[in-house]
Amino acid sequence: MVSTGPPVARQISLYAVIQSILLHGPTSRADLAKRAGLSRQTISDVVLELETAGWLKPLGRTAGKPGRSAVVYEINAAAGLAAAVDLGGTKLSVAIGDLLGNALAEATVPTDTRGGTQVVEQVAGQIESLAAELNVSAKQLKIVVLGTPGVFHPGTAHIMVAPNIPGIGEVNVLGVLSDRLGVPVIIENDVNLAARGEQWRGHGTGVRNFVFIAIGTGVGMGIIADGHLLRGARGAAGEIGYLPIGGDPYDPRGFTLGTFETAVGGVGIANRYVGFGGHGGATVRDIFSALESGDAAASATIEETARLIAPAIAAVGATLDPEMVILGGSIGARPELIDAVRRILPRCTPSPPRVVASVLGSRAGLVGALGVAVDRMHDALFGVGLPATPLLAPSARRQQADLRIVQDSVG
Amino acid sequence: MVSTGPPVARQISLYAVIQSILLHGPTSRADLAKRAGLSRQTISDVVLELETAGWLKPLGRTAGKPGRSAVVYEINAAAGLAAAVDLGGTKLSVAIGDLLGNALAEATVPTDTRGGTQVVEQVAGQIESLAAELNVSAKQLKIVVLGTPGVFHPGTAHIMVAPNIPGIGEVNVLGVLSDRLGVPVIIENDVNLAARGEQWRGHGTGVRNFVFIAIGTGVGMGIIADGHLLRGARGAAGEIGYLPIGGDPYDPRGFTLGTFETAVGGVGIANRYVGFGGHGGATVRDIFSALESGDAAASATIEETARLIAPAIAAVGATLDPEMVILGGSIGARPELIDAVRRILPRCTPSPPRVVASVLGSRAGLVGALGVAVDRMHDALFGVGLPATPLLAPSARRQQADLRIVQDSVG
Amino acid sequence: MVSTGPPVARQISLYAVIQSILLHGPTSRADLAKRAGLSRQTISDVVLELETAGWLKPLGRTAGKPGRSAVVYEINAAAGLAAAVDLGGTKLSVAIGDLLGNALAEATVPTDTRGGTQVVEQVAGQIESLAAELNVSAKQLKIVVLGTPGVFHPGTAHIMVAPNIPGIGEVNVLGVLSDRLGVPVIIENDVNLAARGEQWRGHGTGVRNFVFIAIGTGVGMGIIADGHLLRGARGAAGEIGYLPIGGDPYDPRGFTLGTFETAVGGVGIANRYVGFGGHGGATVRDIFSALESGDAAASATIEETARLIAPAIAAVGATLDPEMVILGGSIGARPELIDAVRRILPRCTPSPPRVVASVLGSRAGLVGALGVAVDRMHDALFGVGLPATPLLAPSARRQQADLRIVQDSVG
């Protein structure tokens, strides 16, 4: 059935059809031919091939003049499932989504405090359990995308600098998890994934240049530049905790956590509150509550924190020229803080970028993981440039090689 | 003569052949077939087509066993010529290069001090005059790539914020120059071009993530991220003159030129020298000379300047994670300054990036402009993805439409 | 009539009587004896001597039991007159006061814009004209105390660093003025005099350690430490315009006017307003008016200015431990600014000193000059430690030698 044309050309045709339906939704063959600039015969061949393989399914017929109605095809979303994981120091969230990015199941549990391999096992268990709810085997997943704090070093396959999960740096999370599940795994910095989440289904939709700045226990930034996630030479792009802001640039006390993170991370904010006369032991959440009730120390704390964030945004603006800065994280997304930042920003830069709150909130990382998973499924299943990728029926278990995805091409 | 295969497939084959020869140099058809994974017949057809059109030419025959020698083909470099322009406040440099990026002619003259349209006219005149030296008409050039200080705003086609060339902001440089010459024109920030120059033929060769920081009269940065030039939302990425370093971040005196540029640009350095007891009227060049003869004010000036540059590099490192920082510009490339920066950098960041001097020196921008011109010629002439691009004989004047290149896809 | 006791002892007795009346007001001889612990005979002798010489005069008799009423003596305030001068860049204020510090006449005129000797002549003329109003000759004044911006250098008798009065640095103001009037002259920094004014008749009454910080066109501080005006080695104590606050401490742009003065002096504030979007040409007065009408740029300007003043007060606090900081000057005394400083100060020091507005306002310097003049008259006329000072009748013109007062013992 396969066309006699060169495989590459056929691959491109397949890709064009899928992309067209992904972009425009259910479509008839005639419309596909019009959009792709291909002959109706070629389109018919391709659609047949995709339907046979299970990627497309007929949705129904267009309403039209009698005798002119046509079958409308949609993506068979269930033909590819993937797991998205957001692994934090306190919480572990897992979702399973389909080819269209619909989250079919989702669960959040406290992270296993024992850390290390126990946490990896917990991740695997959660995935399996969610898969079971959906009556599939975890092995059928096309990919697992796991977001976590810290820098993931592709060379060693270890997660670096993730102080909130004990022992995680000693485990080959990628290897253990993919072996355990029999599914390819991608690990990505959680803030990078949150940026992808906002790009996919948040404020960043259609914005080619923006940054997502997360402020919570730690501080980080995900960069979307010219539409792509920017990672830097060692995966450490966006590690703005190390900006020389909030302390003397030459003070090596800032070398460990970073001068900026030390100043505006959760611990820094809590210390500031105590320094300004607030009661000890207050969490950042308590400080925001105190702010509402007019507590002067809380007000000073938030204002001074905003005064450190604003020059950091100015520095990011001078470097990256983003169209938009999305503030997220448990602290960064607070409207009181964002209001203060917006008010102060024009005092430290002549061209303040637009600052908005993350629309996805604490789910940004999980959504981003799902988005990456969908991308990877699309690329692997329908992508050009992978010459030896035969189109198999989705139900047939894909060989892992088909999805061999290198870390540095995510996004 | 054109093959009956699908145009896209043929286009890809043409591209593969050209890329292979560009990458590996003169090659025989047999080797081309081996490298491209295409049949010898397809290769023969393609080579014939390219040779007929003038893009390839036989270089000679391989040495080999008797009867086994083969014709070796090379790119017909002269089949495409382009002009590269580096338009500065004091100097105007123009080069004409060929398809392989060989600079065939080059000239530098003082920039017309009257500014505005006179400068545009001067650029055109210089191009025409260089073309005449090569016995071609300027109209035959495939493209002109012009680098200049300031931010080029594609929407208005005006050059913003280029304080060193009077009146240039009021001229539609792109329109006037392309109309005047009858050749498509690309305008790009000169530091961005210098970064491209270093990527093409300098320290950045093969480095996927690096920045080029130019320090001269002004301050700027070109960013190569994941191999591509990063421009930001408004073309202002890399405008690190606005980093909140070298002064109070909340001091709006830094709003005009930028806090950092005010501190480390040429005027700032000269003022610093006077403030430290150096004689008034000294140029930065004088200060470096004084440094050699042990002048304490010069020594203090360079050291303090380096102490401001180092945290800026730290800030860039925390944001972009470059593998390398190339320092260029008439001040930035001075080894005394670079030594000082290298010595000081580890005091303000735990992970100092590698710092090197620009290898191209004051020609980095011109080389970059030539590199962009070559890229654009290759893309336009051999690129995929431009479905309506027929391969014409190089001697036939290309329609401008074929090369209609949008600003935001250079590089 | 003069007692046969040692002159020093008599001097001390005279001093004790005068001090007692200055302190407690009109007093009888009996009460004087009681307070001084001296015999009634000694007191009678001393009072007679002082009355004869003209320094005391009987006010009346105490009301008391019949036959027990007593003559009550008061200071003959008119027995000593002095001129106080506040010489500013735009205004010249002169007052003539008596031995009790009553201002008998006062006038303010615009400072002669020609500067230099013309200004000195103007000062002399104003003094003579005021004296004429009081029907005395300027020659009868005991002393002239002149306050002016800048550091007065006793060695050269020139006023250093007073940029607002052209040419004043080239004139020997002290010599010219005292020659012209035939009266001894003291020159003192105007902010120091304002501090003395507040100590004498303002918020500083009875406060042993306080500072007066003037913020207007320029910035300065007068220090009262352990009750005395502190001048430093070169008369430059309190020149807080040079504090390394409001800019990079290593930026020699701050060497001319001082980093802090550059940032918070009148010009700095006006520039800040423009930088924050306020309209150009606004005076500081305009900015405060705009603040009232809710102008955001004005609000940002005042807040940011207060944020620079607060750390300066913290620095002064860490150095001098004043009980109180009095803010004065045309800018410093504005309640909107003081409120902002008070609000912000606890954020930059754990032990913020009390901050109050100058109670004397723009007259603080003139009042201080008068206070110094009264002190000098008292010291010269009644003081111990000047062994050769005979008590002459106040009407007799004092020889200049008697009042030769060295610069570094004022206050």
Add this chain to the structure above:
Amino acid sequence: MVSTGPPVARQISLYAVIQSILLHGPTSRADLAKRAGLSRQTISDVVLELETAGWLKPLGRTAGKPGRSAVVYEINAAAGLAAAVDLGGTKLSVAIGDLLGNALAEATVPTDTRGGTQVVEQVAGQIESLAAELNVSAKQLKIVVLGTPGVFHPGTAHIMVAPNIPGIGEVNVLGVLSDRLGVPVIIENDVNLAARGEQWRGHGTGVRNFVFIAIGTGVGMGIIADGHLLRGARGAAGEIGYLPIGGDPYDPRGFTLGTFETAVGGVGIANRYVGFGGHGGATVRDIFSALESGDAAASATIEETARLIAPAIAAVGATLDPEMVILGGSIGARPELIDAVRRILPRCTPSPPRVVASVLGSRAGLVGALGVAVDRMHDALFGVGLPATPLLAPSARRQQADLRIVQDSVG
């Protein structure tokens, strides 16, 4: 024997004689009369009185023409003894000195680590034991002057903020020690005493305005202004550890120890060394040793420390205008550090004060305590202004009331 003249006049004569001999050394009566401007008869009476009381003693006769030689009198130094104490966190030094400030005995022991009352008892024991060596009873001492880190609050008689001696803040050191020894006690900040030491017998001799900056475990400054020790409203003048230098002025982490002390105190320096790659556990002494052997981290550490000290000196200069800055303390007196400060200071102030190393080194505080003790003995024994002070024989134990010395008039 007492002259019939008024007691005050006689007191002044006694004072004049003593001062003359203190100032000029052994002197004859004729020379005393000449210098004091008093009659030879008065001088003879006074000298006889002082000799009888034990304060003066004949040294011998002047060499002169036969028949013209005269008895030369000197102070009977042994007529008044006092104890000076320097109580530090690790060492306790005690000296006993005489009326001329000769240290007759001196001892240093480790401070009792139990702190609190044990330390007070240790001080008393050391004084008694030294006195015993000199064959006198501790009760015969005229005064004890004790220097210690921290602010001594006269109102509560407690030592505030002396973190290095546990429990010392809970003890009424003044009361316990004076009760225990039966001798009046003065407590003073140790850095203030070191400043007095330098004024008395160090670099500050004859300098009316200077500061002594101590940098060791902690940071402090003693101020001599117009010849007098300046204490401020709460005894906290010179607490420059709280200068807003070395960190963000608005960072309340600096509220506890002070932003400046946190940055340049011993712990800050050791942390800086580790941050710059030096080995952990190094003491500041080790760092200076490493500096000698060319260790780059040590070099960076000292240079960066000097770069923080220099702006602090600039701030002190702008506030106090000292003629000289004496650097002392175990860190501050290191020549390597002072050289670095001297080199850097002109980069952060246009009028750098002279910077010298403490000449008294670690004994500055003890010397200063002795100097204060001598002053107090002279004031109490020979001073005017204490009307009821009869001159008793030195051997008679003085009533404590005679020496009731209030804290705020030392120096």
